[in-house]
Amino acid sequence: MRYATHVSDLVGHTPLVKLNTVTAGLSATILAKVEYLNPGGSVKDRIALKMIEAAEASGELKPGGTIVEPTSGNTGVGLALVAQRKGYQCVFVCPDKVSKDKRDVLAAYGARVVVTPTAVAPEDPNSYYSVSDRLLREIPGAWKPNQYANPNGPASHYESTGPEIWADTDGRVTHFVAGVGTGGTITGTGRYLHDASAARADEDGGRVRVVGVDPAGSVYSGGDGRPYLVEGVGEDFWPAAYDPAVPDEIIAVTDADSFAMTRRLAKEEALLVGGSCGMAVTAALRLARRLEDEDPQAAAKAVIVVLLPDSGRGYMSKIFDDAWMRSYGFLDASQGVTAGDVLR
Numbered sequence: 001m002r003y004a005t006h007v008s009d010l011v012g013h014t015p016l017v018k019l020n021t022v023t024a025g026l027s028a029t030i031l032a033k034v035e036y037l038n039p040g041g042s043v044k045d046r047i048a049l050k051m052i053e054a055a056e057a058s059g060e061l062k063p064g065g066t067i068v069e070p071t072s073g074n075t076g077v078g079l080a081l082v083a084q085r086k087g088y089q090c091v092f093v094c095p096d097k098v099s100k101d102k103r104d105v106l107a108a109y110g111a112r113v114v115v116t117p118t119a120v121a122p123e124d125p126n127s128y129y130s131v132s133d134r135l136l137r138e139i140p141g142a143w144k145p146n147q148y149a150n151p152n153g154p155a156s157h158y159e160s161t162g163p164e165i166w167a168d169t170d171g172r173v174t175h176f177v178a179g180v181g182t183g184g185t186i187t188g189t190g191r192y193l194h195d196a197s198a199a200r201a202d203e204d205g206g207r208v209r210v211v212g213v214d215p216a217g218s219v220y221s222g223g224d225g226r227p228y229l230v231e232g233v234g235e236d237f238w239p240a241a242y243d244p245a246v247p248d249e250i251i252a253v254t255d256a257d258s259f260a261m262t263r264r265l266a267k268e269e270a271l272l273v274g275g276s277c278g279m280a281v282t283a284a285l286r287l288a289r290r291l292e293d294e295d296p297q298a299a300a301k302a303v304i305v306v307l308l309p310d311s312g313r314g315y316m317s318k319i320f321d322d323a324w325m326r327s328y329g330f331l332d333a334s335q336g337v338t339a340g341d342v343l344r
């Protein structure tokens with residue numbers, strides 16, 4: 001009989017899938033790493049597992065302890081599913097702007113969700129920050145993973161995501177493209193792929209080029225933190241989990257282009273994925289277009305791996321809702337999606 005002992009044993013080992021339609025006119029091979037096939041439905045299962053196991057090893061998290069983290073989404077699910085197996089409680093703090101659906105998912109896994117008002121100053125005792133700090137002080141055995149600063153986030157990608165991509169491409173990957181939120185994915189995976197390809201640097205393939213992607217307006221591409229709607233990526237500060245020395249380049253993508261591509265991935269590639277996936281694929285296609293223009297022969301040999309962090313299920317009332325898209329001007333009733341040529 002072949003079975004997993006627990007669902008958390010199924011984290012990682014996600015497949016690469018070739019993109020076939022959105023890549024029309026491009027000769028590079030573009031492979032999507034489909035992270036929604038993790039058991040919690042996102043790439044964040046990887047960091048959750050590693051952060052918890054490292055905290056157990058260091059003694060920061062003890063039997064019967066409680067995990068306290070300000071998170072409203074994917075990281076919470078990952079932490080909750082690992083915590084359940086190991087007998088920890090989870091308390092997640094999220095602002096009231098987070099949809100009820102997302103909070104209900106965390107509660108369904110057995111986590112306690114504390115909702116804080118969005119419209120108060122950070123120093124207010126009821127703010128997101130004040131409440132999570134207070135819970136951390138007051139709950140006995142509380143431990144905060146702090147995904148923005150925890151080095152085990154990038155480490156999990158150095159140990160799993162990077163080696164999986166290297167092995168599945170037989171060491172032929174030439175470019176790695178991923179969105180940047182905490183920066184853990186690009187830092188850990190990119191660092192591994194740089195290291196793994198260093199040995200072939202003088203040969204044909206050269207060093208893997210690591211390309212970070214962020215929403216237009218976010219700090220990574222030189223913005224000031226201006227608001228954007230794509231979720232899970234972009235910041236208004238520089239997290240410690242991000243090493244700016246790793247990406248060779250950052251490409252900024254607008255919400256409109258991100259969401260248009262997200263819809264195309266579902267409709268044309270049968271990949272129902274989230275908005276940061278559409279963002280990353282848009283950047284991968286722009287990169288492929290540039291390679292094509294610069295050196296068609298090299299472009300034909302390029303193997304571009306683009307990481308798709310999560311599923312589209314969590315965005316049905318946003319990206320996949322015509323009224324929501326129209327309310328932001330992302331959809332023209334007569335013409336469908338109005339993002340224009342995403343390769344421009």
Ligand code: PMP
Pocket residue numbers: 073074179180181182183184185186231232233274276277309310
């Ligand atoms: N996309 C989504 C949907 C995410 O939740 C995250 C994690 N914040 C990312 C992309 C970016 O990953 P990272 O935090 O590793 O930079």
